Amino acid sequence: MDERTRQAIARDWLVDITTTGRKSGKQHTVEVLLRQIDGQLYLSNQPDAKRDWAANLLVNPEFTYHLKQSVKVALKAKATPILDEDARREVYTNVLEREGRLGQVEARVQRSNLFKIDLLDT
Numbered sequence: 318m319d320e321r322t323r324q325a326i327a328r329d330w331l332v333d334i335t336t337t338g339r340k341s342g343k344q345h346t347v348e349v350l351l352r353q354i355d356g357q358l359y360l361s362n363q364p365d366a367k368r369d370w371a372a373n374l375l376v377n378p379e380f381t382y383h384l385k386q387s388v389k390v391a392l393k394a395k396a397t398p399i400l401d402e403d404a405r406r407e408v409y410t411n412v413l414e415r416e417g418r419l420g421q422v423e424a425r426v427q428r429s430n431l432f433k434i435d436l437l438d439t
Contacts, residue, residue: 327356328386330350331349331350332382332383333348333385334346334381334394335381337373338377339373339375339376347369351384354408360374360431361431362429364424364427374396374430379395381393394434394437397432397434399432402426405425406423408431
Protein backbone atom coordinates (compact mmCIF):
# COMPACT_ATOMS: atom_id res chain seq x y z
CA MET A 318 0.00 0.00 0.00
CA ASP A 319 1.40 3.38 -0.92
CA GLU A 320 1.90 6.23 1.55
CA ARG A 321 -0.98 8.35 0.23
CA THR A 322 -3.40 5.47 0.79
CA ARG A 323 -2.07 4.91 4.32
CA GLN A 324 -2.51 8.60 5.09
CA ALA A 325 -6.05 8.57 3.68
CA ILE A 326 -6.98 5.68 5.97
CA ALA A 327 -5.58 7.61 8.93
CA ARG A 328 -7.26 10.97 8.09
CA ASP A 329 -10.35 10.52 5.93
CA TRP A 330 -13.72 9.78 7.46
CA LEU A 331 -16.05 8.84 4.59
CA VAL A 332 -15.72 5.89 2.22
CA ASP A 333 -17.93 3.92 -0.11
CA ILE A 334 -18.20 0.17 0.03
CA THR A 335 -19.49 -2.07 -2.73
CA THR A 336 -20.98 -5.34 -1.52
CA THR A 337 -22.56 -8.26 -3.35
CA GLY A 338 -26.26 -8.70 -2.65
CA ARG A 339 -26.95 -11.77 -0.55
CA LYS A 340 -30.12 -12.57 -2.55
CA SER A 341 -29.71 -10.74 -5.87
CA GLY A 342 -25.99 -11.24 -6.41
CA LYS A 343 -25.90 -7.65 -7.71
CA GLN A 344 -23.32 -5.06 -6.68
CA HIS A 345 -24.51 -2.40 -4.21
CA THR A 346 -22.52 0.70 -3.24
CA VAL A 347 -23.19 2.73 -0.10
CA GLU A 348 -21.38 5.48 1.81
CA VAL A 349 -20.18 4.61 5.33
CA LEU A 350 -17.94 6.10 8.00
CA LEU A 351 -14.29 5.08 7.93
CA ARG A 352 -13.37 3.78 11.36
CA GLN A 353 -9.86 2.64 12.19
CA ILE A 354 -7.72 1.94 15.20
CA ASP A 355 -3.96 2.01 14.61
CA GLY A 356 -4.50 1.31 10.91
CA GLN A 357 -6.98 -1.55 11.44
CA LEU A 358 -10.26 -0.84 9.67
CA TYR A 359 -13.72 -1.58 11.07
CA LEU A 360 -17.30 -1.24 9.85
CA SER A 361 -20.37 -0.99 12.06
CA ASN A 362 -23.93 0.26 11.97
CA GLN A 363 -26.16 2.13 14.43
CA PRO A 364 -27.84 -0.01 17.11
CA ASP A 365 -30.90 -1.83 15.76
CA ALA A 366 -30.42 -0.29 12.29
CA LYS A 367 -30.99 -2.89 9.62
CA ARG A 368 -28.42 -2.34 6.89
CA ASP A 369 -28.33 -4.29 3.66
CA TRP A 370 -24.57 -3.86 3.45
CA ALA A 371 -24.12 -5.62 6.80
CA ALA A 372 -26.43 -8.48 5.84
CA ASN A 373 -24.60 -8.76 2.51
CA LEU A 374 -21.19 -8.96 4.21
CA LEU A 375 -22.37 -11.77 6.48
CA VAL A 376 -23.12 -13.86 3.36
CA ASN A 377 -20.49 -12.47 0.95
CA PRO A 378 -17.58 -11.13 3.03
CA GLU A 379 -15.41 -9.98 0.11
CA PHE A 380 -16.19 -6.46 -1.09
CA THR A 381 -14.59 -3.29 -2.49
CA TYR A 382 -13.52 -0.49 -0.17
CA HIS A 383 -13.44 2.88 -1.96
CA LEU A 384 -11.35 5.69 -0.51
CA LYS A 385 -12.74 8.90 -1.98
CA GLN A 386 -11.71 11.97 -0.01
CA SER A 387 -7.97 12.72 -0.12
CA VAL A 388 -7.26 9.92 -2.65
CA LYS A 389 -9.47 7.92 -4.97
CA VAL A 390 -8.54 4.26 -4.58
CA ALA A 391 -10.60 1.07 -4.79
CA LEU A 392 -9.25 -1.74 -2.61
CA LYS A 393 -10.40 -5.33 -2.41
CA ALA A 394 -11.27 -6.22 1.16
CA LYS A 395 -12.72 -8.94 3.36
CA ALA A 396 -15.04 -8.41 6.32
CA THR A 397 -14.91 -10.67 9.37
CA PRO A 398 -17.70 -10.28 11.92
CA ILE A 399 -16.52 -9.66 15.48
CA LEU A 400 -18.82 -11.71 17.68
CA ASP A 401 -16.95 -11.89 20.99
CA GLU A 402 -18.58 -9.40 23.38
CA ASP A 403 -15.33 -8.35 25.09
CA ALA A 404 -13.60 -7.74 21.75
CA ARG A 405 -16.62 -5.75 20.53
CA ARG A 406 -16.60 -3.63 23.70
CA GLU A 407 -12.89 -2.90 23.31
CA VAL A 408 -13.25 -1.77 19.68
CA TYR A 409 -16.37 0.30 20.32
CA THR A 410 -14.85 1.95 23.41
CA ASN A 411 -11.77 2.98 21.44
CA VAL A 412 -13.68 4.26 18.40
CA LEU A 413 -16.56 5.96 20.21
CA GLU A 414 -14.31 7.64 22.76
CA ARG A 415 -12.57 9.48 19.91
CA GLU A 416 -15.97 10.46 18.50
CA GLY A 417 -17.25 11.75 21.85
CA ARG A 418 -19.98 9.09 21.98
CA LEU A 419 -18.91 6.78 24.80
CA GLY A 420 -22.51 6.58 25.99
CA GLN A 421 -23.29 4.41 22.95
CA VAL A 422 -20.81 1.63 23.73
CA GLU A 423 -23.17 -0.86 25.38
CA ALA A 424 -25.96 -0.33 22.85
CA ARG A 425 -23.46 -0.93 20.06
CA VAL A 426 -22.01 -4.02 21.73
CA GLN A 427 -25.47 -5.53 22.12
CA ARG A 428 -27.32 -4.37 19.00
CA SER A 429 -24.94 -3.43 16.15
CA ASN A 430 -22.95 -5.33 13.58
CA LEU A 431 -19.19 -4.99 13.85
CA PHE A 432 -16.75 -6.16 11.20
CA LYS A 433 -12.95 -6.23 11.12
CA ILE A 434 -11.79 -5.27 7.63
CA ASP A 435 -8.71 -6.77 6.02
CA LEU A 436 -7.49 -5.15 2.81
CA LEU A 437 -6.53 -7.74 0.21
CA ASP A 438 -4.68 -5.34 -2.16
CA THR A 439 -1.82 -4.55 0.22
